[in-house]
Amino acid sequence: MQFFLDFEKPLIELQQKIKELREYSSGTVDFSSEIKKLEKKASKLRDEIFSNLNRWQRTQLARHQNRPYTLDYIEHVFTDWFEVHGDRNYRDDPALVCGFARLNGEPCAIIGHQKGRDTKEKVYRNFGMPHPEGYRKALRVMQMAEQFNLPIFTFVDTPGAFPGIGAEERGQAEAIARNLREMAALTVPVIVTVTGEGGSGGALAIAVGNKVMMMQYSVYAVISPEGCAAILWNDGTLGPQAAEALKLTSSDINELDCVIDDVVPEPEGGAHNNPAEAAAQLKEYLVKHLAELQQLSPDGLVEQRYQKFRAMTRVNE
Amino acid sequence: MAWFKKSKAPIAPAEGKKVHVPEGLWTKCKNCQEIIYTKEIERNLNVCPKCDYHFRISARERIALVLDDGSFVETDPDMTSVDFLKFKDSKKYNDRIKASLKKAGGGDAVVTGSGTIEGLPAVLAVFDFSFMGGSMGSVVGEKITRAIELGLEMKAPVLVFSSSGGARMQESILSLMQMAKSSAALAKLKKAGLPFISVLTDPTTGGVTASFAMLGDLNIAEPRALIGFAGPRVIEQTIRQQLPDGFQRSEYLLEHGMVDMIVPRQELKARLSQILRIFQQKPAPGEPLPVPPVVEEAAPETAPAADTE
Ligand SMILES: [Zn+2]
Numbered sequence: 256m257q258f259f260l261d262f263e264k265p266l267i268e269l270q271q272k273i274k275e276l277r278e279y280s281s282g283t284v285d286f287s288s289e290i291k292k293l294e295k296k297a298s299k300l301r302d303e304i305f306s307n308l309n310r311w312q313r314t315q316l317a318r319h320q321n322r323p324y325t326l327d328y329i330e331h332v333f334t335d336w337f338e339v340h341g342d343r344n345y346r347d348d349p350a351l352v353c354g355f356a357r358l359n360g361e362p363c364a365i366i367g368h369q370k371g372r373d374t375k376e377k378v379y380r381n382f383g384m385p386h387p388e389g390y391r392k393a394l395r396v397m398q399m400a401e402q403f404n405l406p407i408f409t410f411v412d413t414p415g416a417f418p419g420i421g422a423e424e425r426g427q428a429e430a431i432a433r434n435l436r437e438m439a440a441l442t443v444p445v446i447v448t449v450t451g452e453g454g455s456g457g458a459l460a461i462a463v464g465n466k467v468m469m470m471q472y473s474v475y476a477v478i479s480p481e482g483c484a485a486i487l488w489n490d491g492t493l494g495p496q497a498a499e500a501l502k503l504t505s506s507d508i509n510e511l512d513c514v515i516d517d518v519v520p521e522p523e524g525g526a527h528n529n530p531a532e533a534a535a536q537l538k539e540y541l542v543k544h545l546a547e548l549q550q551l552s553p554d555g556l557v558e559q560r561y562q563k564f565r566a567m568t569r570v571n572e
Numbered sequence: 573m574a575w576f577k578k579s580k581a582p583i584a585p586a587e588g589k590k591v592h593v594p595e596g597l598w599t600k601c602k603n604c605q606e607i608i609y610t611k612e613i614e615r616n617l618n619v620c621p622k623c624d625y626h627f628r629i630s631a632r633e634r635i636a637l638v639l640d641d642g643s644f645v646e647t648d649p650d651m652t653s654v655d656f657l658k659f660k661d662s663k664k665y666n667d668r669i670k671a672s673l674k675k676a677g678g679g680d681a682v683v684t685g686s687g688t689i690e691g692l693p694a695v696l697a698v699f700d701f702s703f704m705g706g707s708m709g710s711v712v713g714e715k716i717t718r719a720i721e722l723g724l725e726m727k728a729p730v731l732v733f734s735s736s737g738g739a740r741m742q743e744s745i746l747s748l749m750q751m752a753k754s755s756a757a758l759a760k761l762k763k764a765g766l767p768f769i770s771v772l773t774d775p776t777t778g779g780v781t782a783s784f785a786m787l788g789d790l791n792i793a794e795p796r797a798l799i800g801f802a803g804p805r806v807i808e809q810t811i812r813q814q815l816p817d818g819f820q821r822s823e824y825l826l827e828h829g830m831v832d833m834i835v836p837r838q839e840l841k842a843r844l845s846q847i848l849r850i851f852q853q854k855p856a857p858g859e860p861l862p863v864p865p866v867v868e869e870a871a872p873e874t875a876p877a878a879d880t881e
Contacts, residue, residue: 416782418802418810423820424828428781428801432755436787439756440763455739455748456782456801463752477739477748477779482806486741487661501744502657508745511656564756565717567749569710572651 260315262304266524269297301524311495313504314480316472317451321527323534325352325367325410328450331534332541333358333365341392345425348389350381350413351461353396355405359542364400366393366461367410370451383452384417387430390460394434397441406444406545409461414479416457431460438463439560442553446544448519448537449473449505450526465551465560466544467514469505470537471521475514476503513567516544601625617837626794626837628774631683631700634733638841639687639696646685648718653680653711657744665742668704676703680711681736684719686726690845690857695723699735701775706736708780709743713750716784720757720768729767729848734785737803738778751783758787767851769844772799772822772831790847791831793822794840799831 259267273293280286308316316322329336333356340347352369355362368385371377393409400407416427438445438461447464453475469475478486483501484493502508505518519540526533551559599610603625613620617637618627629637635644652673655666673679681703686695697719699706716732723730739747761768770788772781774797782801785791793799800820808815818824825831835843845857855861 416801418807420807420811420815420819423800423802423807426786426828426830429786429830431782431801432751432784432786435752435755435783436759436762439752440759456751456779459748459752460782463756475745477744478741483741500657500659500661501741503744511746514745514749561756561760564749564753567710567746567753568714569654569656569743569746570651570714571654572648 258320260312260319262308262312263524266297266300266304269293269300273297298523305524309495310474310498310502310504310507311480313472314452314474314494314498316525317474319525319527320372322451323526323530324372324412325365325369325450327530328410328534328537329354329356329365329367331531332538333363334360335362336365339396342388342395344391345388348381348386348392349379350383350385350417351389351393353392355400358406358408358538358545361545362403362405364396364405364407365410366396366407367450368413368458368461370412381417383413384415385413385457385460386417386419386422387425387427390416390430390434393461394430394437397438397445401441401443404443406446406548407441408541409445409447409464411447411449411453411458411462411475412451412473413454413457414452415454415482416460428456431456434460435463439564440557441560442556444545444548444551444556445560446541446548448541449475449515450537452479454479463560463564465548465556465563466516468517468519468540468544469508469515470519470526470533471505472525473505474498474503475505475508476501619837624795624836626774626796628701628735630702631698631733634698634773635683635685635687635696637837638731638733638844639689639694640691643687644685644696645687646683647722648684648715649679651680651711651715652678653709653740653743655742656746657742659742659744661742668742672704676700679703680715681706681708681740682712682715684715684722686722686728689841689848692845692848692852692854693726693728694848695719695726695728695730696733697731698733699773699780701735701737704740706734706780707738707740707747708736708750709740709747710750712736712740713747713753716750716754717757720754720761723761723766723768724764727764727766729769729852730761731769731771731844732784732788733771733773734776734780735773736776736778736780736785738780738782748779751779755783755787758784762789767848769847771840771844773797775799777801777803786830788832789851790833792840792843793825793831793834795822795834795836797822799825 276286336356338354353366368383370383371380445464447462447467449469480494480497481491483497485491522529522532598607601620604623606622618629653669659665684697697716770785770791772793776799822834
């Protein structure tokens with residue numbers, strides 16, 4: 256699907272030109288030197304664009320509709336995947352996928368927000384915004400993982416938990432809160448990756464991990480820039496300003512030195528430019544962190560996770 | 573997740589504090605619009621004598637209401653917020669902190685400490701909505717976590733009285749993390765078998781509701797308090813339809829199974845005392861603990877095989 260952000264446009268045009276030249280050069284004419292020149296130019300342009308992205312542009316990248324989603328990462332990183340459904344209470348929530356698979360042959364559980372790419376799927380996935388039953392399904396699967404002594408991988412990509420009447424009536428706040436408390440007590444390794452948008456409590460509800468990573472062009476904040484702008488300036492269109500204030504990029508958060516363990520580098524031009532390479536890169540980090548956590552006892556895992564979150568404090572005293 | 577919200581609901585408007593007509597002698601109730609002698613409201617624990625509307629009260633007033641006189645020992649009174657992100661909207665966060673500190677005379681949006689409730693030791697964390705909308709940043713999250721850890725140390729029940737618009741945006745990701753940190757501490761309290769009572773007062777929304785405030789062994793609400801995850805305005809804008817009557821009020825939450833009971837302010841202390849005594853197997857005030865029945869024969873070490881013939 257052809258979709259690009261404003262700041263990607265010059266790059267896309269250049270890539271289009273290269274593609275056309277390639278197609279023409281199959282005959283008698285040889286454009287190889289032109290192609291080489293243009294490729295060099297494209298690479299330079301990409302560097303220029305991507306090294307100067309502001310926080311709003313990075314937010315847009317995190318939301319890029321061609322960005323790999325949880326099911327894409329599952330396909331590239333894991334084998335033997337099967338999905339499980341439902342919270343055993345109300346319904347299945349397609350905005351949050353849960354299941355089991357293998358990482359390098361080792362069985363594990365997987366939890367992740369899931370967005371849709373076309374309009375129909377976007378609606379089906381509720382734009383990646385879970386209802387309480389999504390969080391309850393996730394908890395059911397995480398506790399099942401504990402029962403079978405399987406590590407848990409979670410993938411965070413949501414604008415936030417859904418704000419609606421049904422969600423409130425069925426206890427959105429309670430569902431999120433319970434996950435926070437119960438995840439803290441899990442006796443198996445929990446490895447969290449923010450792949451796209453880490454939007455507030457709806458993200459955190461599957462993100463209480465022993466290790467927390469962010470993909471290079473993902474964002475993570477207490478509120479969306481638009482929501483923040485609506486409250487601060489009564490104007491939701493001031494998202495770009497709010498994004499700057501919220502300091503929500505992986506590099507900003509890495510600087511705090513207490514929230515995330517790693518920033519996973521993305522391929523040139525972002526993960527959507529090469530999902531397979533992005534997934535391969537992520538896999539290395541998942542394997543590395545899992546190996547480290549497997550050195551800890553069940554109680555040690557609980558304590559390590561507690562101390563990790565315990566240290567997230569900036570106060571004067 | 574915001575610490576500041578406007579409510580369009582007719583009951584308990586966002587500016588739920590007393591409106592002071594000249595000299596503060598008289599107060600106009602925001603709910604029933606009656607002009608009432610301020611002293612009369614105060615004598616009635618800041619509840620409107622005409623319509624039972626519960627005015628917001630400060631953390632200190634709440635502590636005086638719940639704890640035995642003179643029993644409160646405050647913890648971390650001098651912990652204050654830091655503008656570590658250099659957050660700026662119309663004002664710098666740093667200036668907001670300074671202004672709030674000046675207005676409140678120190679502290680932050682929560683007061684913590686220990687004391688006794690009808691003689692029973694307990695640890696308390698009490699929100700002050702007047703301090704930046706009761707919003708939760710690092711200080712609030714840290715003080716609540718320490719309060720829970722103090723409960724663990726003292727083997728005492730922990731009570732949190734919430735009144736908050738949610739996470740403090742000015743601390744961005746770290747304010748979000750306070751939800752996880754405090755809830756993780758509650759996992760320890762639960763494992764230790766100690767009671768955690770959450771009292772939800774007007775208003776409790778956002779990240780506070782979506783963490784400790786909904787995790788009480790019992791969740792207790794004051795009458796007609798606004799309690800929810802998303803603010804009513806956000807929901808209306810998202811679903812583009814009018815919200816049902818009484819939506820996100822205590823009575824609505826009780827009906828939907830989210831709170832255990834609604835307790836009027838006048839009865840709160842007695843009710844808390846009653847609950848804690850039952851949960852901790854202590855006698856009712858003025859009564860001795862019943863003596864457990866004497867077991868005549870020692871129980872066999874293993875259960876005898878079932879004799880079904
Ligand atoms: Zn009244």
